[in-house]
Amino acid sequence: MERAFACAPEGEAAGRLHALAATVHNWRGTFAEAERAAKSAVALVPAGSRAAHTALAMLAWASGALGKVEQIEAVASLLPRDRKGAALDREFLLAWYSTTVSLRDLGRHATAVALERVMAGVQPEHLEPGLAGHIYLTKSAAACFPPRRPELALRFSEAAWEAYERDGALRDACLTRTALGVAQRRLGAYEAAESTLKEAKRVAIQLDLSYVTNTATIHLGHIDVARGQSAAARTTAARVIEEARAVGDGRQMGQARVLLAQALIDLGDLAQACAQATTAIDETRAYPATQSIAHATLAHALLREGRALEALAAARAAIEIVTRVGGLDEDEALVHLAWAEALDACGDEAAARAALAAAFNELRAEADAIESPPLRRSFLEGVPEHARIRALAEAWGVAGT
Template sequence: MALDLRERVTEFLGEMVGTPFPDEARVQLRAARRDPLLMGDQIRRAWVDFVDAECRAGPVLLVLEDLHWGDLPTVQCVDAALRLLAERPLMVLAVARPEVRAAFPALWSERGTMELGLGELPRRACERMVQAALGERASADHVTEIVRRAAGNPFFVEELVRATAEGRDAREAPETVLAMVQARFKDLDAEQRRLLRAGSVLGEVFWQGAAARLLGLGQDGGAALGARLAELERREWIVRQPEPRFAGETEFAFRHGLVREAAYTMLTEVDRRLGHRLAGAWLEEAGERDARVLAEHFEHGEELTAAARCYERAAEQALEASDLDGALARVDRAFACAPGEDAAGRLHTLAATAHNWRGAFVEAERAAKAAVALAPAGGKAPHVALAMLAWASGALGKAEQLEAVASSLPLDRKDAALDRDLVLAWYSTATWLRELGRHAAAAALEQIMEEMQPEHLEPGLAGHIFVTRNIAALYPPRRLELALRLAEAAFHAYERDGALRDACLMRGGIGEMQTRLGAYESAASTLHDAKRVAVQLDLPFVVNSTSILLAQIGVARGQSAAAKVLAAAVVEDARAFGNARHMGHARVLLAQALLDLGELAEACTQASTAVDDLTASPAQQAIAHATLAHVLLREGRAVEALSAARVAFETVERLGGLTEDESLVHLALAEALHACGDGDAARAALATARDQLRAEADAIESPALRRSFLEAVPEHARILALAEEWGLADG
């Protein structure tokens, strides 16, 4: 493993195991500590790189004991290794109780899992256990009765054997193992019972220091407590753990979950509340990293302010694990604890972030608006909340609301401290304003960022600046080669920052620019790389967006059969996620592939459906109308085609241009007019399309890219060919 890779892996594995490194000279580590989603991505990346290196050195067996006590980040890290290292010599052996299915319902279900369930202990094995434990005291009647009562439960066998060894008649023992354990408590003195009850508050494992805190013991009581713990260990109520979680502590585990359950049920409600309150405080002081554990203790202890605080951190930890549903569940638990307004605002922002990444934009909008509304009177809403509201508003096509977000942002750098959150809000808002045709409002934000010097900023901030400039370059006057270079600059900035998701998005952006320029071979390679990384990061919407572009390349290169299959798959995936934008865009490509294959009826259906899907995305809806016009022309329905083409053209005019390739719209209008017999209007429309095409080509300095732009893109080549065929004079 190369030195730089080794350092990165070590730093983020340190975050995983609670051994943090200083971040003064570590750009990626510093960036990840400010962004829980990025931290989760980096930790999983480091873990997979580490396991991959070990597998290259030799076969690896990873053993996980008591997985039912595990946590989701661990399960997801293991899942990522199994998914991404499927060809490596890696085996995972996990041991767990049946309740693991409740904790992780779909545990590695797509990884070729083999499950071996342990049934009842066979009768002969139970008999051997009894005979080995009791020796000569094991009469045939004793053995038969114990085996019958235990019904194959080895723990019940042990308890019945213990009762017999202590002189009690197994036939008089309680009918259930839990009742039997509870009955055994009578053999303990009062202080031992108190100690077990105190330990049970903490869970299946507890610590000597925590027990002392719950029992109200000072330093003088330490020796007596140690003696009681040793006696309980000798009598097999508890087991000392060889590697305690907290340094300097002695850790014990209950011999069986039923022992802990029996002790816990003996607590009064008052004792439980007090115990959980003290347990939460002790664990927090000891350095417990799982905020959900702390939150649950405080909640059970009715310390609701502390519980809300810890649930908020637990939601952030869930985001770090890319557990978006878990993050939302913890946000709900925090709200149930009646947090204050400041905390509520942060919780709504976390919810908006999770919903946006899920593609649930209606819910994201609701949460982001709630966060903004909780800003202090006369104050400014948190920039992350505004960025999330901009994202949701743009995806939902709510241009007026997006402009309201823009008006809430500072438009003078002198009035605002420059930080990642503010730049995120600026760039997210400006990008969506451009998409929805609100160019004046976008330009005001872009002007602020234009004054910034990316080379003087942290890489993540520089990446946002480059993306904003990239989007602006896609609008008239278009500079596609510049847009490509800016996308590349943004990608490299995000790579330096370790912003894996943003880098993946911009890798796709580079592929999109290469596609627009007709550099299809390079574009396909770039997009396949982006899709591979998106799979690794579990970003289904990026997987779909890259697949849409790959389908577009397939249609352009005459590989429409493969493009049809790919686009149809995206339609189904996008439907599963409720992403109408991707569904409509994929239908456009599906219609174009079907048109090329001569399947006109189905092409018309898909294009018409795409128009409906893209109501909230006017730019892409214009492309859908243009595609429908081309299909109708092939069907000989010129008047209907002209109507669809006019709608597309009017949308382009209203929006002031598209980030999409407008040539399809201009070509549809020119050909529809020509088919309807309006030659002069057709020639004028085509002349406009040709002149715009040439202007865009003139801004491309690379001869190879200029040539591919004019000759490889089918719509561009068609416009130039028709211009020559119709005898258009140079403009």
Template sequence: MAEHYELGKDTARAGHFFLRAALHANRRGDGDVSLAHVQRGLRCDVTEDVRLQLYAIHDEGHTWRGDFRAGSTYSEEILRLAPRGSPVWWCGVANKVCRDMILGTPEEEADTLRLVEQLGHVAAPPEAIDMAALYWLGIMDAIRLRCRFEAAERALAHLDALVEPVAATDPVSRGWRDLGHACFDGSTHPFSALRWARAAEQSFKEAGHLRGALFGRLLAGINLRLLGRPDEAEQALCATLGTDFAPYSVVRTACLTEILAGRGALDEAERQAELLVASVAGKDRPMDEGLARWVRADVLLRQGISERAEAEARSGCALLTNVTLYLWPGLVVLAAAQLAQGHAAEALATARHVIQHGRAFSVFASKAALVRLIEAESLHALGEHAAAAAALDNARRHLLARADQIDDPDLRQSFLEGVPEHARTLALTREGLTSRR
């Protein structure tokens, strides 16, 4: 219809139908098609309302791609012209928050957190609840990436309060809420996150919302890997390939690379890691590039190339100073590379810094067990055997405490036995620190 009216020189109607086509493509997760429709719509003689909606889809599409600067291209104009509390206004706010939390200076971060506190007082009209729920999810996750967990938890509470009145009848709003909990719990409670992700996928399937359903499946795959189910994780993650999910697109590839490396398929893991770095390097996406570089460092380390691994881990960590949730696991890879080269004192210092300050490890929670192993092994290498034994016992207790949060007996067993870092922690507890990773 859009092309029909475009050919007939009725560009106002053409723009309206390009908007509808862009919305439909965005909902099914087809970012390229959606953005192409947006560009054609913006060339039409459209009303201000349609233009602002096209701006919103443009920015949301780029944010889904992880390009947070392009994702806030029209934020200021949207916030100036759109009615406060409308779906378009929420989109402008959310994209601005994502940009400033992930790319901003400490001053911009502080200003953004103050803005988010004010958002809790903005009501969303009934027709905007599903979109406001999506944007509260994005706001919460952007704050979480910066390890501002108290503020992220307050944002999650706003999401809960927004959705609760309509949760029984609105599967889309319910799905975004459940994804919010899956993201928030994924750092420390993979079993809880898995349940939330699966619930979200079912809600979106009920609504015929493909992107939302795939997002739920992606988060389920991430948490299945954390629970020691790599084959199931790989199947779920691969089912979502081709659809953009902001930082989770890079996380997805990182997880698949780690699954390959865990199987010993190091050549293919290296190839995937190289492709991942090449896909984001030099594109003003420091979070994605930093993550990709320490993932490549991890593969190099498994190949025994520890000096290069250390250099690559340092490069990655230097790009992640804003996004500390991904910095901590990168520092664990750095500590492992230091230990592999015999630099036990340096490895111990790095590991202890992470243990003392790294409150969560995002979707790379197995690194929480690895860093405690590195602490124990570094102490052992330095001849501090009593301290090493105490550190190892602490690692075991920390691991078992996490396992106790898993209600499902089969998943609890796979969590302890199917995650290599966890299995090794328990094996060393039984056998003693006689060999290193």
């Protein structure tokens, strides 16, 4: 790359080279550098061209990772909003997919839905595999948000991974294998998720995709916590925090710190859990979903310490974020559980019962959308916060409301 830039290309050629540099930086998780390169590319290539769509795709990816939601909205405004203006080529679909998923991640669902309509009616099975993979993965992301359909998200992830494998797109297939493992984890299918994520991590290490490696590692840590193996998760989280810090990846640093706090709660180190969760809240101001989980994690730690009023404040902050962004793609049950339990700990029985009833009904609706009996069972019984909501709903007499 340095030798190519040393040749001092100009105009569109320079723009294409900057787009390639942005691609490399995104896959390696050096998102600030990716953003700079992508902005240079956008400025140099002709607007609306295939090269421009590649540059916009990389800018959307970097902006999402950096939590720059207004910049993603700006990228979205440059993409066509109807099928007549949208070409079914790799560059446009990459820009469409990257922008739509980044918007979802940061809670801008209305703009994401508007972009998703551009591809409404397109049958991905009739496209070449690489194009189909982008559409399937975008559909999977949408299914993770209200009204959540976790099994459908899993099936779309499977279809995307198979498409990328057929296309020979090794990096996309590796990233999507991680998404598949995350979908399995959300369903409580921990054995399958562990196998999928470990294989994704193995391939990511081979391909030098540190961003994907750390994503898989974080979710493997959450599986460890769910299984009561929190000492291992603590070690994992501490390592990822330092690796993410080294490349300036604030999102993964916050995600790993939330994992660390949750492992510490399970290990009974509540003071350190509170400290880590509080730090995570400060680090994730640009990432509302992760910050909501950080607030909820702090609330759970404070409840364990008997600090009910402080727990209520943390839980309220968590639930307010969920309300503002229109729902989270994962772990939202943890927020609702913290809110109900904090209300109960503060003696507001009526509000606690109402909050738990709402959480239980939402959980039941998600479970009803799961056709596979084994997956429905693991979703309800295997995910600790789901099992806790069900147990409390029975104990508090709100399971039938």
